[in-house]
Structure formats: C-alpha cells, structure tokens
Amino acid sequence: MSKLEVIRAPAHTHDAEELLRINAPLVAEWLVEFLRDEMIRRRGFHRAVVGLSGGVDSSVTAFLCARALGAENVWGIRMPYRTSSVESLEHAQLVIDQLGIHSRTIDITPAVDGYLQYEPDADGRRRGNVMARMRMIVLFDLSAKLNALPVGTGNKTERLFGYFTWHADDSPPINPLGDLFKTQVWQLARYLGVPEVIVSKPASADLIVGQTDEDDLGISYHLADQILYFLLRGYRVEQIEEMGYPREKILLVKGRLESTHWKRHLPTTAMLSTTSINDYYLRPVDY
Amino acid sequence: MKIRVVAVQFKPRKGDVEHNLDRVTDALRQVVEDNVPADVVVFPETISSGYFLEGGVREAARTREQILEALAQRYQPFARQEPLDVVLGFYELWRGKYYNSALYLTLSAEPEACRIVHTHRKFFLPTYGVFQEKRFVARGRNIEVFQTRFGVATVLICEDVWHSITGAIAALKGAEVFFVIAASPGRGFHGENVDNVMKWQQLLCNMAEEHGVWVVNASLVGFEGGKGFVGQSMVVNPFGQIVVSAPLMKEAMITATIDTEEIAIARANAPLLADLEAGLADLLIEMQEIAAEQHARDRQ
Numbered sequence: 001m002s003k004l005e006v007i008r009a010p011a012h013t014h015d016a017e018e019l020l021r022i023n024a025p026l027v028a029e030w031l032v033e034f035l036r037d038e039m040i041r042r043r044g045f046h047r048a049v050v051g052l053s054g055g056v057d058s059s060v061t062a063f064l065c066a067r068a069l070g071a072e073n074v075w076g077i078r079m080p081y082r083t084s085s086v087e088s089l090e091h092a093q094l095v096i097d098q099l100g101i102h103s104r105t106i107d108i109t110p111a112v113d114g115y116l117q118y119e120p121d122a123d124g125r126r127r128g129n130v131m132a133r134m135r136m137i138v139l140f141d142l143s144a145k146l147n148a149l150p151v152g153t154g155n156k157t158e159r160l161f162g163y164f165t166w167h168a169d170d171s172p173p174i175n176p177l178g179d180l181f182k183t184q185v186w187q188l189a190r191y192l193g194v195p196e197v198i199v200s201k202p203a204s205a206d207l208i209v210g211q212t213d214e215d216d217l218g219i220s221y222h223l224a225d226q227i228l229y230f231l232l233r234g235y236r237v238e239q240i241e242e243m244g245y246p247r248e249k250i251l252l253v254k255g256r257l258e259s260t261h262w263k264r265h266l267p268t269t270a271m272l273s274t275t276s277i278n279d280y281y282l283r284p285v286d287y
Numbered sequence: 288m289k290i291r292v293v294a295v296q297f298k299p300r301k302g303d304v305e306h307n308l309d310r311v312t313d314a315l316r317q318v319v320e321d322n323v324p325a326d327v328v329v330f331p332e333t334i335s336s337g338y339f340l341e342g343g344v345r346e347a348a349r350t351r352e353q354i355l356e357a358l359a360q361r362y363q364p365f366a367r368q369e370p371l372d373v374v375l376g377f378y379e380l381w382r383g384k385y386y387n388s389a390l391y392l393t394l395s396a397e398p399e400a401c402r403i404v405h406t407h408r409k410f411f412l413p414t415y416g417v418f419q420e421k422r423f424v425a426r427g428r429n430i431e432v433f434q435t436r437f438g439v440a441t442v443l444i445c446e447d448v449w450h451s452i453t454g455a456i457a458a459l460k461g462a463e464v465f466f467v468i469a470a471s472p473g474r475g476f477h478g479e480n481v482d483n484v485m486k487w488q489q490l491l492c493n494m495a496e497e498h499g500v501w502v503v504n505a506s507l508v509g510f511e512g513g514k515g516f517v518g519q520s521m522v523v524n525p526f527g528q529i530v531v532s533a534p535l536m537k538e539a540m541i542t543a544t545i546d547t548e549e550i551a552i553a554r555a556n557a558p559l560l561a562d563l564e565a566g567l568a569d570l571l572i573e574m575q576e577i578a579a580e581q582h583a584r585d586r587q
Contacts, residue, residue: 019477027476030515033536037510041298174513282341282422285512286301 020225022184024191028064031176035068038174039149042286047148051139052076052103053206054091056189056199057153057177063192064176065151066099074101075146079135082109088206094195104142108134128207132165139172149173157182157221160228161253162260163205163213170263181225217256219249227253288547290437290464290501291324294520295540296533298509301337302347304377308335308354311375312361314540315394319367324542326437331468331507331520332376332444333387338470339511340378344423348380351390351406359394359401366396372404372435374442374505376468379408384425387412389442389468391433405433410453411446417472417514432462438547440464445471448490451497458498458560459567463550465500467491470507472514473536481535484517488529496527499554501545508536525553 039045048065052058065074078092096103143150152175189199202212230240295314299307318325336347371394379388387409408427412420432441441462447453475482495502508518520533522543533539
C-alpha cells in the first residue's frame with residue numbers, strides 16, 4: 001500500500017511570535033494620524049509635551065509626536081530624581097538630539113523630598129508612586145504653560161499588569177501606545193529609528209538603582225506578551241499550558257491581570273439615580 | 288446603462304449635524320462645479336454625526352424629512368439642470384424610535400422635485416466588543432430593493448453585508464447596484480493592510496462576484512475616541528474586482544462609471560444567482576426547518 005504524505009498543522013506556540021508581529025510602517029502611519037486627529041482636530045492642540053525617561057516607550061512616543069506635529073511642536077521633558085541613573089538622562093538626550101525637539105530638564109528631587117521628609121519611612125513602592133505623581137504635576141503644569149497636550153507613554157503590557165502608578169503614568173488624555181504590547185513597541189521603535197541602545201537595554205522603571213521590569217514582574221516581556229495574547233482572547237489556563245507555556249508563568253500573568261482591573265477604570269461612584277454618569281448618562285469622550 | 292458614481296469619505300465633526308451636512312454640501316458643490324462625473328454621490332454610515340455617539344444619538348438623530356429639507360435647501364445655490372442622487376447615512380428618528388439609517392435622495396434644481404427615493408434601516412446591529420448599537424438604536428426589519436433612475440438598487444449598512452444572506456436577498460429581489468455604506472474602526476495590524484480593510488475587500492468582492500452586481504461602498508474616516516475609521520471606500524465590478532479605491536484614513540472622493548450591461552456578462556460566466564433562484568424553494572424549506580427546530584429547542 002502506498003502511503004500518503006501527512007501534513008501537520010503547526011502547534012499554537014510556533015505561531016505566537018508571529019501573531020504579535022506588527023506591520024510597523026502601517027502602525028506608525030496609523031498612530032501619526034491618531035495623534036493629528038485626536039490632538040489637532042478634536043482638541044485643538046498643536047503642541048505636545050512628553051516625559052522622556054530614556055526608555056523605549058517615551059522615546060517611541062516622542063518620535064511619533066515629532067512625525068505627527070513637527071519637531072518644533074514637541075517638548076521632551078526630562079524629570080530625574082536624585083537616584084535616577086545618569087544613563088537614563090543621556091538616553092533621553094539622544095532622543096532630543098536626534099529629533100531636534102525642544103527640551104526641559106526639571107529635577108524633581110526637591111519637590112519629592114520636600115514631601116517625603118514628613119514620611120521618612122516610606123518604602124520603595126510609596127516613594128516610586130510619589131515620584132510618578134510629581135512627574136505628572138510637572139508635565140501637566142508645563143503643558144498649561146506651553147498650551148500643549150501631555151501625551152501618555154504607557155504600553156498594553158504594563159497596563160494589563162497594573163505596572164504603573166494609578167492617576168500618574170496613565171493620566172495624560174491621549175495615549176498612542178496603550179494597545180501595543182511591549183514587544184510590539186520594540187518592533188515599532190526599531191522601525192522608527194529609536195537609538196538601538198535604548199531599544200535593546202533591559203526595560204526599567206528606574207525608581208530603584210539597578211531595577212529591571214522583568215526582575216520585578218518575574219517574567220520576560222516576550223513570554224508575558226504571548227501568554228497575555230491568549231488570555232485576552234479567552235483561552236483557559238489548561239489550553240495555554242497545552243501549547244507549551246509553563247503553568248506557573250501563566251498563573252503569574254493571570255494573577256496580575258485579574259487583580260488590577262480596577263486600575264484600568266475611573267474611580268467607582270455610588271449610583272443613586274437613573275441618570276448616573278457613565279451608567280445611564282452615556283456620552284463618548286469626544287462628543 | 289452607464290451610471291457615474293462617486294463615493295466620498297470625510298471626517299465628520301462629532302455630533303454636529305449642521306456642520307456635517309454643510310460638508311456633504313461642500314462635496315456636492317465640488318462635484319457640480321468641478322464637473323466630477325456623477326449621477327449618484329454616496330456618503331458613509333453616520334456621516335451626519337460620526338459613529339460612536341452612545342446616548343448622543345438622542346441629540347443627533349433627525350427625521351428623514353429634516354435631512355431632505357436641509358440638503359435640498361443647501362443644494363439650490365449651485366444646483367445643476369440634471370438631477371443628482373445622494374446616498375448618506377444618519378441617525379434617524381422614525382415613529383418614536385432611533386435607527387441607524389441610510390437615505391437615497393434625488394436632488395433637483397426644482398426644490399419641490401427633491402425627494403426621498405428610499406430609506407434603509409440597518410438590519411444587523413453590531414453589539415459586541417467596541418460596538419454597542421443595540422443599546423442605542425432599534426433594528427430595521429427589511430432588506431429592500433427600489434427603482435432608481437438607473438435601474439434597481441439596494442442600500443445596505445456595514446454589518447448588513449457581513450452576513451452573505453442579506454446580499455443574496457437583495458440580489459434575488461433584483462438589485463443590480465448595491466450601495467454599501469460603512470463605518471469600520473481599524474483593528475489588526477500584522478498584515479499588509481489593516482485586517483478589517485482586507486476583510487472588507489474580501490466581503491465586497493465576494494458579494495459582487497457571487498451575485499454579479501456592482502458594489503459602491505463609502506466608508507467613514509477619522510478618529511473617534513482613539514478608534515480610527517479606515518475609509519478605503521471602493522467600487523467593485525460584477526466580476527468581483529475593485530475598480531477604484533480611496534486611500535486609508537484620508538479624506539477623498541473616488542469616481543467610476545459603472546456599466547450595468549456588464550452584469551449579464553458576469554452572470555453568464557458565473558451563473559450563481561440563477562443557481563440560487565433554482566434552488567430557492569428547497570433552501571426556503573431548509574431555513575424554515577432550522578427556524579422551527581431552533582424555536583422548539585429554545586422552548587425546552
């Protein structure tokens with residue numbers, strides 16, 4: 001008996017990297033149009049302020065803003081604290097120099113320490129939150145001075161992990177990167193020409209010396225993004241495990257995702273009427 | 288019969304119906320004054336207000352008579368001798384309910400000759416993921432065809448054509464030209480174009496080819512609360528080929544002269560509509576059985 005050739009469908013895991021791949025030129029074109037439409041047409045702002053940390057997210061955001069609005073309409077704001085690494089400042093400067101955008105450097109140390117002197121026992125998490133919120137005070141105030149709009153830099157992975165300070169990093173009124181996983185931001189960064197030293201360095205919130213996101217989170221972004229991809233689509237833990245992902249990593253990602261839904265919402269309001277805002281009285285943000 | 292069709296895509300100002308009707312008028316003025324070849328000018332779904340209105344539908348909805356009156360009045364200063372037909376999408380107030388509707392109008396240099404030819408109320412209301420239509424508008428109940436100056440046509444809105452059965456019904460009823468208006472927020476960015484643009488191309492080409500009909504599509508552009516409408520309006524011939532296409536995201540107008548004589552050629556090459564007509568009685572029984580079974584099953 002002659003046997004037929006058997007052609008097998010590849011396993012899910014082999015596709016995962018491919019599924020997270022983006023058409024970077026198309027995404028860039030889309031996000032440039034998003035910035036122009038949401039800033040100029042909808043809100044009447046021609047200028048942007050971006051907090052530049054020296055990391056990849058804020059660098060990509062600055063590159064997109066410069067494309068959308070012109071470098072002369074973008075302000076890159078460096079806001080170091082005394083423990084911030086010198087490298088972060090230098091990397092932010094690389095972006096400023098490469099794009100030719102305006103820049104300001106505001107040392108937030110006196111402001112942060114001015115408060116923390118009353119709370120000397122604050123742990124690292126509290127200190128980090130105070131710094132993040134102070135940066136937003138600076139960014140929003142400078143935006144008022146410059147008649148500019150603060151542009152957010154948070155990516156989808158950190159939003160899903162709740163790996164940000166509530167009402168700080170997430171507070172700018174528009175955000176071009178919020179639906180891109182971290183590994184997709186890297187792809188976009190390389191297409192846009194963000195300096196390789198910024199794209200390839202380990203991601204860090206730079207709140208504690210030597211800290212990296214992946215150490216903090218206990219998982220690499222590559223793995224986290226793939227697991228998130230399947231969890232968000234509704235796959236069960238067992239199904240994802242069958243694809244070859246380690247169970248403890250799936251549970252870690254699921255745990256972070258499910259314990260941080262509140263961080264992705266506005267504050268909870270007690271409903272008392274049939275005209276409760278955002279429950280009954282429903283109008284879109286741009287109405 | 289040759290029909291000169293134009294599809295226009297522009298970014299409406301959210302909730303500002305007067306402004307958006309002014310922009311519709313601007314496009315019509317351009318067509319008339321610049322002699323853009325046009326018998327029918329097609330505008331996208333909800334061009335009068337923008338798509339994502341939530342409860343704002345209550346404020347933006349108009350009656351079809353109000354839309355006719357507003358456009359007939361605006362059209363007069365530059366009206367041409369020959370009538371001009373217009374298809375456009377709007378949130379409609381009709382008999383005490385709100386709808387996502389499309390109007391087919393004929394505009395004329397004689398104000399009293401301006402008239403409503405047909406109204407289509409969206410049959411399939413997407414209510415999943417980013418879409419919430421069933422919360423805010425009622426569903427239309429008909430897939431109708433109607434006589435135009437150029438032959439039999441139908442108007443369908445967005446998800447209406449994601450179900451191949453609506454196209455089949457319109458074709459069986461005799462429509463030869465399908466005006467399909469849409470508002471499609473872009474999602475899926477790993478391919479050569481945005482996923483739903485490619486899906487739309489596939490859908491409209493399949494529909495045109497399966498039934499041997501012309502498809503004229505106008506698709507919304509502009510970002511609304513971070514959701515960007517893709518545009519890329521297109522005209523598809525009865526062989527399932529795109530003959531002209533507007534750019535992604537950008538405001539533009541496209542024009543094509545469509546020849547209804549090509550319908551017979553396409554249908555002779557691929558007589559799928561005739562096959563469907565021949566099998567219709569059996570299919571109907573199948574459908575009735577399915578409906579009866581579902582009805583009985585859901586009663587258990």
